[in-house]
Amino acid sequence: MMGDRALLVELGDEISPSINEKVRELFLKLDRYPLDGLVELVPSYRSLMVVYDPLRIGLNRLREEILKLHQATDPSLVSEPKTLHVPVVYGGESGPDLEWVADFHKISSEEVIKLHSGTIYRVYMIGFTPGYPYLGELPQALATPRRATPRTAVPQGSVAIAQRQTGIYPVQSPGGWHILGWTPVKLFDANQWPPTPLEMGDLVKFFPIQKEEINRWT
Amino acid sequence: MIESLEILSPGPLTTVQDLGRYGFSRYGVPPSGAVDSFSLRVANLLVGNSETEAGLEITLMGLKVRVLTDLFVALCGGDLQPHLNEKPFDMWCSQIVRKGETLFLKAPRSGCRAYLAVWGGISLAPVLASKSTNLASRFGGYEGRALMKGDVLFSEAPDQHFQRAGKIFKPEWRPSYKGDWVLRVLPGPQDQDFPEESRRLFFDSPFTVSSQSDRTGIRLSGPAVHRKKDLGDSIISEGIVPGAIQVPGDAQPIILLVETVTGGYRKIATVISADLPLLGQVKPGERVVFQEVPMQEAMTALKVCENYINMLKKTSG
Numbered sequence: 001m002m003g004d005r006a007l008l009v010e011l012g013d014e015i016s017p018s019i020n021e022k023v024r025e026l027f028l029k030l031d032r033y034p035l036d037g038l039v040e041l042v043p044s045y046r047s048l049m050v051v052y053d054p055l056r057i058g059l060n061r062l063r064e065e066i067l068k069l070h071q072a073t074d075p076s077l078v079s080e081p082k083t084l085h086v087p088v089v090y091g092g093e094s095g096p097d098l099e100w101v102a103d104f105h106k107i108s109s110e111e112v113i114k115l116h117s118g119t120i121y122r123v124y125m126i127g128f129t130p131g132y133p134y135l136g137e138l139p140q141a142l143a144t145p146r147r148a149t150p151r152t153a154v155p156q157g158s159v160a161i162a163q164r165q166t167g168i169y170p171v172q173s174p175g176g177w178h179i180l181g182w183t184p185v186k187l188f189d190a191n192q193w194p195p196t197p198l199e200m201g202d203l204v205k206f207f208p209i210q211k212e213e214i215n216r217w218t
Numbered sequence: 219m220i221e222s223l224e225i226l227s228p229g230p231l232t233t234v235q236d237l238g239r240y241g242f243s244r245y246g247v248p249p250s251g252a253v254d255s256f257s258l259r260v261a262n263l264l265v266g267n268s269e270t271e272a273g274l275e276i277t278l279m280g281l282k283v284r285v286l287t288d289l290f291v292a293l294c295g296g297d298l299q300p301h302l303n304e305k306p307f308d309m310w311c312s313q314i315v316r317k318g319e320t321l322f323l324k325a326p327r328s329g330c331r332a333y334l335a336v337w338g339g340i341s342l343a344p345v346l347a348s349k350s351t352n353l354a355s356r357f358g359g360y361e362g363r364a365l366m367k368g369d370v371l372f373s374e375a376p377d378q379h380f381q382r383a384g385k386i387f388k389p390e391w392r393p394s395y396k397g398d399w400v401l402r403v404l405p406g407p408q409d410q411d412f413p414e415e416s417r418r419l420f421f422d423s424p425f426t427v428s429s430q431s432d433r434t435g436i437r438l439s440g441p442a443v444h445r446k447k448d449l450g451d452s453i454i455s456e457g458i459v460p461g462a463i464q465v466p467g468d469a470q471p472i473i474l475l476v477e478t479v480t481g482g483y484r485k486i487a488t489v490i491s492a493d494l495p496l497l498g499q500v501k502p503g504e505r506v507v508f509q510e511v512p513m514q515e516a517m518t519a520l521k522v523c524e525n526y527i528n529m530l531k532k533t534s535g
Contacts, residue, residue, distance in 0.1 A: 002407050003488030004516040006459045015454060027244070042243045042457025044480055049457030051240075054491065054517060055524060126246040127455060127480030130355045134455065170246075171355050188245075190345045190357035196245045 005039075005054050009066060010047045015136060015164075019046050020124050024201040025078050029069045037062070043200050044125040045134070083203040086168070086183050087217045088117065088159050090208050094182035101144055101161070101178050115139045116180060117206040121166060123198050131170035131188025131196040135204055138164045150176035157182045159206065170196070181208075184217045219341050221286040222373035225365045229280030229323065234340055234359035234371075236272040238476060239348035243457065248479040250350035250358065253433060254331055254498025256523060257295030260387050261335035263530050264292035264312040272342065272349035273335040274365070278501065279325040283334075285315045286370070290337035293321075294387065296329020296395060296499050311386040329395035330501035338374035353433070354477060385533060391526040395499045401473075402511045402519065403463065403487040408453065411484050412465070416443045420486055421508055425471065429502040434477045436500055442469035445484060455482040461489035461497065463508070473497060473506075492519035 002008055009026065012019030027043040030050065037057030042049040052062055090113045091098040102109045121135035128134075138161055146162045151174065154160070158169040160177035169175060170187035183206075188196050198204070209217065225232070235258065238251025252258040252275055259269040274281075279298055292312045293300055300307040301322045302315060309332075315321065323332060342349050342360065351359025360369060409417060425440035443465050445451075451467035458464070462474045464483040473489065474481065475497060487508060489497065500506065511519075 001404065002459050002485065003404050003461055004491050004513060004520070006457075006488075008407050008456065013454075040240050040243055040249075042479060044456045045454045047456050049459070051457075051459060054520065059513075125455065125480065126244065127457075128246065130242075130245060130247045130352070132246050173354065188355065190247075190352075190355065190362075194245065195242070195247070195346065200244065 002049065005052055007050045007052065007059070007062060007066070008047050009050060012046045015045050015124065017122055020122065021201065023048050026066070026070055027200070028078050029072065029074070030066065033065075033069060035065055044127065081199075081201045081203055083120070083205060084185075084197055086159075086185050086204055086206050087209040087213070088181040088183050088206045089211050089214065090116075090181040092211070094211065095159070095180045097147075097160075097178035098180050101142070101180065104144060105141060107141070112142065112180065113208055115142050116161070116166065117208055121204045123200055123202045123204060125200055126196065126198065129169070129171055129173050129188075130190070131198075133167055133187070133198050133204065135166045136164055138166050140164070144178055146176040147178060150174055154179065155182070157184060157187075159183055184214050219372045220375045221370050222289055222336055222338070223371045224284040224286055225367055225369040225371075226282040226284055226320065227280055227367055228365045229277060231277040232281050232365045233275050233351040233353065234272050234342060234365070235275045235350045236348055237270050238350055239346050239352075239358070242346050243479045246479055247346060248352070248477045249460065250352045251348070251476055252333060252498065253475055254295050254333065254495040256393070256495035256527075257331075257498070258333040258335065259527060260310070260530060261292040261294040261333045263527070264294070264310075264385050264387060265290050265335050265337040267335055267337060267339055269527070271335065271339040272359075273333050273340065276323055276332045276334060278330060279323055282320060282322045285317055285319045285321065287317050289315050289373070291315055292335050293332055294335075295332040297327040298323040298329070298332045299325055299327050300332070310389075310392055312384065326501065328397065329499035331498045336373050341372040341374060352477070387526075387530055391529065393496060393499075395496070397501075397504045399496065399500055399504060399506045400509050401496065401506055402490045402493050402516065403508050404490060404513060404516060405487050405510060406485070407488075408484040409486050411445050411449055412443065412486055413446050416445070417486070419443060420471070421510055424505045424507050427500055427502050427504045427506060431500075431502055433475055435475050436473040436497060436506075438471045438473070438506060440470070443471055443486065444469050452482040453484055455480050458485065459488065461491075461494050463487050463489070490516035490519060492516065492523050495523075
């Protein structure tokens with residue numbers, strides 16, 4: 001429980017694709033199920049937060065409905081994830097931390113790029129700021145602690161890493177992750193529908209481009 | 219649609235807010251909306267709007283607006299010493315203001331935020347189903363930003379007769395903003411991650427509201443609320459609701475407000491729904507004490523609040 005109007009449904013206690021997929025399944029089922037009093041669904045790594053209006057639905061009834069849905073198997077409710085290919089200008093002004101990360105792991109910048117763009121990532125959740133995808137898992141060889149001092153302003157489009165995660169900053173915001181590169185792909189636009197090209201459970205594959213090629217992707 | 223209000227001075231922060239944006243947290247979009255939703259709802263109902271209509275959220279002091287046409291308005295929430303043409307202006311009731319008059323909010327006497335509702339609402343296109351301003355991502359409200367000097371707001375043309383003038387939200391229904399806050403909370407979801415000693419400190423000690431508080435959260439300073447020694451400083455990120463009290467690495471609690479959707483710190487307790495609107499009236503320098511209550515009391519308190527709103531709805535103006 002979180003207060004008197006949110007139920008935190010925990011489906012595991014670690015970061016793993018299978019637990020996250022269980023969260024996604026329950027999220028999609030609840031999302032398509034008309035339940036009076038349901039206010040908001042917040043899927044994350046290992047839990048689904050269900051915000052409800054306690055004046056319209058009781059906690060016990062809500063628990064029963066969620067349990068019923070959790071046990072129901074209806075594959076038609078769970079849509080296939082999509083894969084988004086994201087061009088990245090690595091290093092230089094676009095990726096001010098690329099060399100630092102390479103030095104930290106005692107490998108070359110080229111190897112960092114190869115490792116980062118050679119992995120298919122899962123969108124575990126979207127949070128922090130609108131459209132911000134938490135992508136995992138980053139290869140162990142690139143696992144890097146957060147910056148000691150966060151930046152007050154990370155530019156929009158920055159592609160960054162921290163620990164076993166990578167992400168893309170949809171708007172300029174403060175941030176403590178290491179910036180490897182920059183993408184022209186727009187991750188959030190409140191005036192478009194849907195406002196972000198990614199949903200939880202989708203897959204992301206980065207590929208390196210040169211700065212001169214940006215126009216081809218915008 | 220007609221010009222209704224011109225901002226002569228916005229004060230430190232005046233934004234357009236309604237009751238918030240729901241259904242989009244899957245995209246990382248926080249609710250935004252009035253921090254003190256109760257006062258905005260009352261202000262809207264007093265002028266005959268739907269309670270979900272947008273109004274102005276005025277922070278602390280300094281807002282000066284010129285009335286551009288005869289309007290029917292209500293001001294609720296914190297007492298920021300409102301004046302109409304230099305004369306004190308009554309709150310918690312519907313009033314007619316005339317073209318050319320100036321409404322000015324001098325300084326807080328009690329509370330932190332006041333809400334101005336205009337009959338006919340604030341005419342702005344909803345973004346993601348809400349007129350609320352998301353300042354961090356710059357969308358919604360008035361061009362996604364705080365109001366500035368020279369901004370002109372539009373409202374749906376009110377009809378000629380202001381029948382509802384003089385409608386009052388009774389003093390005994392109004393919350394009091396004494397500045398020495400007792401906030402009722404339910405423990406959790408991660409209260410078990412704090413040792414008994416920390417939980418006792420959290421519930422027995424007053425905390426002081428830091429000047430770094432904003433619509434994102436109320437930052438507190440007080441005794442250190444340490445987590446259990448064998449635990450790391452963060453958890454796997456998960457959804458959060460307004461009123462969740464997280465304790466980051468520095469052991470100083472933060473009450474999260476309406477601009478956050480996920481978080482990676484432990485939540486020791488969560489403010490009950492009935493007291494959420496009060497969080498919009500807590501200002502820097504004031505003291506906060508947390509009181510644990512059973513779920514039953516949380517529900518009863520919420521019904522009391524809603525009952526006041528329902529009584530207002532039944533009042534004929």
